[in-house]
Amino acid sequence: MRDGVLVGGVDEAGRGSIIGPLVVAGVSIRESRIWQLTEMGVKDSKALTPRARARLFGEIMKVADSVCIRKVNPVEVDDNVSLRGLNRLEARVMAAVINNIGADEVYVDCCDVNPIRYSDYIGQYLKCSPKLHSMHHADVINVVVSAASIIAKITRDEEIQHIRSKYRTIGSGYPSDDRTMRFIRRYVAKNGNAPEFARKSWKPLRLLLEQTAQCKLRA
Incomplete structure (x- = not known):
C-alpha cells in the first residue's frame, strides 16, 4: 500500500439533463485510507437512496484529502455543444477538477465510446501529470469515483431543488x-x-x- 500516494476519482451529474447545470466533482484520498470509503458504504450514487447519499456526502467531505466541484450552467453547455460537443466540454471541466485535487493517480468515468480518446481530450487541458485512467462505468468499479459521483449528485440535486x-x-x-x-x-x-x-x-x-x-x- 502506497501510504503517501493520493488517488483521485472524477465523475459528473446531469450530463443528459435538459434543466439545470452539469456538475463535475473530484475527490482525492490517500491510497492507504481508501478502505474507509468502502467501509462507510460508498457506491455509485445511482445505487443509493437520497438519504444514504446525504449521509455519505458529509462523511466523504470529512475523510477526503481534497474535493473539487465545478458547475457548468446551461448557457455554457449550449455554447460548447454547438462548437465542440459535450464530450469535449466535459473533458475540459474534468481536467480543471483534476488540476485542483492534487492526485498522483486519477480515475475518471468515461463518457466517450473510446476511453483512450477521452484521456487524450482531458490531457489537452491538464496542468499536472497524474497517471490517468479513463474507464467506462468507473463510478461502479472504483470506489473513489463512486465518492465523486455522490458529491456531484448531491450538488446537482441542490441546484434542482432551488429551481423547484x-x-x-x-x-x-x-x-x-x-x-x-x-x-x-x-x-x-x-x-x-x-x-x-x-x-x-x-x-x-x-x-x-x-x-x-x-x-x-x-x-
Missing part, C-alpha cells in the same frame, strides 16, 4: 420525464422563450423553440 422551490412541478429535469417536458412546454407557451436554467441546444427544446418562432412569424 420557485417553479415546483419541474420533474427530474431530464427530457425522458413527462413532468419536465410538460413544464417546459407550458413555460415556452406562456413566455415565448425557454427558462434560463434550460438547455436550448437539447433537441426537444430546440425543436419546440423553432416551432414557437414559426408560429410567431405566421401570426
Whole structure:
C-alpha cells in the first residue's frame, strides 16, 4: 500500500439533463485510507437512496484529502455543444477538477465510446501529470469515483431543488420525464422563450423553440 500516494476519482451529474447545470466533482484520498470509503458504504450514487447519499456526502467531505466541484450552467453547455460537443466540454471541466485535487493517480468515468480518446481530450487541458485512467462505468468499479459521483449528485440535486422551490412541478429535469417536458412546454407557451436554467441546444427544446418562432412569424 502506497501510504503517501493520493488517488483521485472524477465523475459528473446531469450530463443528459435538459434543466439545470452539469456538475463535475473530484475527490482525492490517500491510497492507504481508501478502505474507509468502502467501509462507510460508498457506491455509485445511482445505487443509493437520497438519504444514504446525504449521509455519505458529509462523511466523504470529512475523510477526503481534497474535493473539487465545478458547475457548468446551461448557457455554457449550449455554447460548447454547438462548437465542440459535450464530450469535449466535459473533458475540459474534468481536467480543471483534476488540476485542483492534487492526485498522483486519477480515475475518471468515461463518457466517450473510446476511453483512450477521452484521456487524450482531458490531457489537452491538464496542468499536472497524474497517471490517468479513463474507464467506462468507473463510478461502479472504483470506489473513489463512486465518492465523486455522490458529491456531484448531491450538488446537482441542490441546484434542482432551488429551481423547484420557485417553479415546483419541474420533474427530474431530464427530457425522458413527462413532468419536465410538460413544464417546459407550458413555460415556452406562456413566455415565448425557454427558462434560463434550460438547455436550448437539447433537441426537444430546440425543436419546440423553432416551432414557437414559426408560429410567431405566421401570426
